[in-house]
Amino acid sequence: MKVGRVIGNVVSTIKHDFFEGERLLMVQLxxxxxxxxxxxxxxxxxxxxxxxxxxxxxxxxxxxxxxGIESAPIRSVIVGIxxxxxxxxT
Amino acid sequence: xxxGRVRGSVVATVKDPAMExxxxxxxxxxxxxxxxxxxxxxxxxxxxQSGEGDLIYFIASREAAEAMxxxxxxxxxxIVGIVDEVDVRP
Numbered sequence: 001m002k003v004g005r006v007i008g009n010v011v012s013t014i015k016h017d018f019f020e021g022e023r024l025l026m027v028q029l030x031x032x033x034x035x036x037x038x039x040x041x042x043x044x045x046x047x048x049x050x051x052x053x054x055x056x057x058x059x060x061x062x063x064x065x066x067x068g069i070e071s072a073p074i075r076s077v078i079v080g081i082x083x084x085x086x087x088x089x090t
Numbered sequence: 091x092x093x094g095r096v097r098g099s100v101v102a103t104v105k106d107p108a109m110e111x112x113x114x115x116x117x118x119x120x121x122x123x124x125x126x127x128x129x130x131x132x133x134x135x136x137x138x139q140s141g142e143g144d145l146i147y148f149i150a151s152r153e154a155a156e157a158m159x160x161x162x163x164x165x166x167x168x169i170v171g172i173v174d175e176v177d178v179r180p
Contacts (some may be wrong), residue, residue, distance in 0.1 A: 007122065008178035010093075010147065015171030016136050016157055024091075024147075024171075026122060026178050039122045041091035041147050050179065060153045073136065073149050073157035073170050076091060 002040075002056045003030045003082065006048050010041055018072040019043070025078065027056060032087055044078040055080030093120040093176065094169070096144045100132050108164055115140055115169065117148055122178050133167035134158060145173040 004027035012024060022043045029038040030053065040056060045066060048054045056078055057063055063074045094117040102114065113135040121127040124145070133148050136157035140146050146169045149157060154168035 008176065010171075010173055011175040011177070012147070012171040012173050014137055014139050019171060026176065028122065037121065037127075039092075041093070060151070060156070071156050071159055071162075073153045073168065075149060075151075075153045 001079070002058055003085065004028055004040065004042075004054050004056050004078075005030050005035070006050050006052050006054060006078075007039070008050065016073055018069075018074060027054065027076075027078065029056075033085075040076040042076040042078050043074065046078060046081055048078045048081055053082040053085070054078045055082055091147045091149045091170065093122075093124065093173065094118060094131075094133070094146050094148050095120055095124075095126075096140050096142050096146060096169075097130060098142060106164060109134070112158075112163065112165070113138065113140075117146065117167065117169065119148075120145075124176070131167045133169050134163065134165040136168045136170050137172060140169050140172055145176070147171050147173060 157168035
């Protein structure tokens with residue numbers, strides 16, 4: 001999984017049925033506290049708000065398991081809101 | 091999923107029969123501030139309404155084939171939505 005920060009959202013009316021009713025959040029990927037140039041458009045199953053640091057699942061079959069659906073074009077899902085990250089200084 | 095801009099289309103009459111009837115569009119991936127990043131890809135249009143110049147979002151690898159239900163079409167990039175608005179805080 002990856003760590004990210006919610007930096008915005010995407011508004012979209014014409015979309016694949018799976019995304020009907022789903023929030024589409026823009027998530028900046030973060031690597032030990034530093035932004036790096038990656039971002040992902042994620043759905044969200046934990047109600048993450050903007051600027052929150054979040055845990056992102058970025059793999060299709062696990063994402064489909066979370067939604068309990070066998071076939072769907074889903075891969076990047078916010079699965080947790082991170083309270084604290086403690087890293088040993090290497 | 092990533093943001094992209096539809097730059098054109100591809101016509102291939104001779105192609106894998108499983109891709110019959112598939113609209114193939116040239117998509118330029120974009121970064122979070124909508125600037126071009128990386129190489130263009132050819133994506134199947136899973137929403138059947140994308141046109142040149144549209145700001146879209148696309149999904150890659152197996153999830154692209156998942157987007158083309160009901161048939162599991164062998165594509166590796168698929169447009170899964172057209173963007174009305176992107177709201178990103180710097």
